[in-house]
Structures are given as C-alpha cells and as structure tokens.
Amino acid sequence: MDNLKNDILRRFLNVFWLRPETALWRTIDALVMRDFVFDGPSLDLGCGDGIFSFIRAGGEFDYSFDMFKSVSNLDKFFDKVDIYDHFDERLVNPVVTMRPDYVIDVALDHKETLLKKSATLGLYKKLVPHDANKPLPFEDDSFNTIFSNMLYWLDSPEAVFKEIKRILRPGGKAAIMLPNSTFLEYSFYYKLYLKTKDPEWKWLERIDRGRIAENIKHAYDAKIWEESFKKAGLKVALHKQHLSKTVIEVWDIGLRPLFPVLHKMAGKLTESDRIEIKKEGIDLVLGLVEPLCSETWVTDKAYAPAFHYYLLTK
Numbered sequence: 203m204d205n206l207k208n209d210i211l212r213r214f215l216n217v218f219w220l221r222p223e224t225a226l227w228r229t230i231d232a233l234v235m236r237d238f239v240f241d242g243p244s245l246d247l248g249c250g251d252g253i254f255s256f257i258r259a260g261g262e263f264d265y266s267f268d269m270f271k272s273v274s275n276l277d278k279f280f281d282k283v284d285i286y287d288h289f290d291e292r293l294v295n296p297v298v299t300m301r302p303d304y305v306i307d308v309a310l311d312h313k314e315t316l317l318k319k320s321a322t323l324g325l326y327k328k329l330v331p332h333d334a335n336k337p338l339p340f341e342d343d344s345f346n347t348i349f350s351n352m353l354y355w356l357d358s359p360e361a362v363f364k365e366i367k368r369i370l371r372p373g374g375k376a377a378i379m380l381p382n383s384t385f386l387e388y389s390f391y392y393k394l395y396l397k398t399k400d401p402e403w404k405w406l407e408r409i410d411r412g413r414i415a416e417n418i419k420h421a422y423d424a425k426i427w428e429e430s431f432k433k434a435g436l437k438v439a440l441h442k443q444h445l446s447k448t449v450i451e452v453w454d455i456g457l458r459p460l461f462p463v464l465h466k467m468a469g470k471l472t473e474s475d476r477i478e479i480k481k482e483g484i485d486l487v488l489g490l491v492e493p494l495c496s497e498t499w500v501t502d503k504a505y506a507p508a509f510h511y512y513l514l515t516k
C-alpha cells in the first residue's frame with residue numbers, strides 16, 4: 203500500500219508540481235477508488251483534462267510534461283478566471299512513459315479546451331462536448347460503468363442521478379464523489395467570511411477564487427445524498443468517506459497565493475533547468491505530503507471527512 207501511495211503521489215506531483223496540494227487531493231481520490239474496475243462500455247462524466255483518470259488508470263508522464271504549460275490569463279488569476287481553459291497544441295504535448303492499463307469508451311465535458319487536452323492522452327475512445335445540466339446525450343442502458351467527481355457542480359444533482367440511472371445498464375456500477383456538509387466548514391473562506399460576513403476576512407475571497415462560492419453548489423450529509431439517490435432509483439452498493447479536515451485545510455491555501463509568480467518563474471527556465479528543478483521539488487515535497495496521504499487522518503477522528511465516495515447500482 204505504501205509503495206502504491208508513493209508511486210501514485212509521485213505521478214500526480216510530476217503533473218501538479220507547482221500545486222502539491224492538488225496532487226495530495228488527487229492521490230487520496232485515486233486511493234479511495236482503487237478497487238473500481240472500468241468495465242466497458244464506460245463513461246467519464248465531467249472528464250476535465252483527463253489527467254486524473256489517466257493516472258488513476260496506471261498511466262505515467264515523462265518529466266517534460268506538466269499541466270501548467272498550457273494555461274492562460276495568469277494576470278486574472280485572482281479574478282476567478284479558469285486559467286486551465288486554454289488549449290495550445292504546441293504546449294500540450296504529453297510524453298507518455300507508461301500507457302494506462304485500460305481505455306475509457308466515452309468522456310464528456312462542457313469545455314472544448316479540456317476535451318482537446320483529454321484527446322492528447324490516448325485514454326478515451328470518444329469525446330463528447332455537452333452541458334450535463336441538460337439530459338445526457340446517450341441511449342438508455344448505454345454503460346456498464348460511469349465515473350464522475352463533478353456532479354455537485356451541476357444545478358440539480360437529482361436530475362443527473364436520474365439520468366445516470368437511465369443510461370446505466372442493469373448490473374452496472376456508477377462511482378461518484380460528492381462533498382460532505384463538513385467540506386464547507388473546513389474551508390477558511392466559508393468559515394471566516396461567507397458564514398460571518400466579517401469584513402476583516404473579506405480578503406479570503408482572493409484565495410477562494412470562486413471555488414466555494416460558485417462551484418460547490420451542493421455539499422450534504424450522507425442521509426441527504428442517499429435520499430436523493432433513492433428518489434432517482436439508485437441503490438448504494440458501497441459508501442466510504444475521505445479527505446480529512448487536515449487535508450482540506452492544507453489544500454485550501456497550499457501554494458495557491460504564490461501560483462502566478464511561481465508560474466512566471468518556471469516559464470523563464472530552460473527546459474532542462476525546469477525538469478531538474480521540478481525533480482528536486484518533487485523529492486522535497488514527497489516526504490512532506492506523503493504522511494498526509496491517508497484516506498482517514500488519525501488526528502482528525504473527531505471530524506467527519508469532507509467527501510463521500512459512493513458506488514451506485516440500479
């Protein structure tokens with residue numbers, strides 16, 4: 203398990219080297235769903251740039267690749283702009299050192315730039331641009347497996363749960379990740395400003411950059427999520443919780459405030475200097491982040507984890 207953890211964390215740090223807190227979160231996600239098997243036909247619902255699913259599938263990139271090369275609008279970083287919503291084929295050029303163990307039949311996202319990035323990975327057979335707030339563009343009983351970690355970004359999770367039930371084959375499984383109500387409580391911006399409206403903490407808005415206020419539309423206790431599954435006709439085959447209070451607090455700030463400057467510095471390096479410094483950074487940070495990479499965190503026993511992982515059937 204420790205070797206597996208170290209290996210996955212290293213792969214994520216290689217891609218997210220300027221944001222190790224993101225590598226921490228994604229490693230724990232990959233560990234919590236390590237037993238999930240993508241039986242075809244399979245769907246990655248809200249695939250983003252595909253990097254998470256690629257590494258989760260056993261893929262690995264060369265040191266020359268990272269997700270910070272094809273970004274834009276860095277000068278608007280603190281104005282809630284999605285800097286990753288950008289595709290430049292000269293810059294998105296992933297060198298793959300290990301192919302994923304399987305392919306995923308279909309990937310869906312509403313951002314064309316992210317789908318283009320996903321297309322460079324050789325992980326997906328078909329990419330579908332679509333707004334998941336609308337009915338999903340698939341026939342009834344289309345998929346044996348569905349994975350999604352973005353349903354809480356949508357207007358109505360219940361509507362999309364019904365869609366998942368419709369497109370899932372009998373005997374099929376959906377693996378989904380959803381925030382617990384505690385997730386908000388562990389965010390400094392929510393706890394100190396959104397809840398209190400105390401002007402002293404308004405500056406935290408610049409750190410949040412719209413994540414909590416705009417993207418996290420739904421964060422509930424298990425009971426509420428499970429009522430919603432039931433209404434949609436879905437059954438819970440497995441429920442686990444992950445992402446401890448400590449992990450969320452580390453992730454909540456991380457290197458985020460420094461990111462535009464770190465990105466500028468990295469951009470001024472030659473390719474060989476960039477790789478050399480990146481390798482050094484990964485080795486340095488690995489020892490600091492790995493102890494936090496636990497599905498549950500011993501000192502957080504009194505606090506419920508921030509996320510749910512569900513396996514659903516119909």
Ligand SMILES: C[S@@+](CC[C@H](N)C(=O)[O-])C[C@H]1O[C@@H](n2cnc3c(N)ncnc32)[C@H](O)[C@@H]1O
Pocket residue numbers: 247248249250251252253254255310311312313316332333334335351352355356
């Ligand atoms: C938290 S990211 C997860 C991406 C990817 N699954 C991963 O693990 O890296 C959320 C993704 O949902 C997508 N998304 C948000 N709202 C959407 C919508 N209404 N329809 C389709 N995709 C959407 C975003 O573009 C983004 O790629």
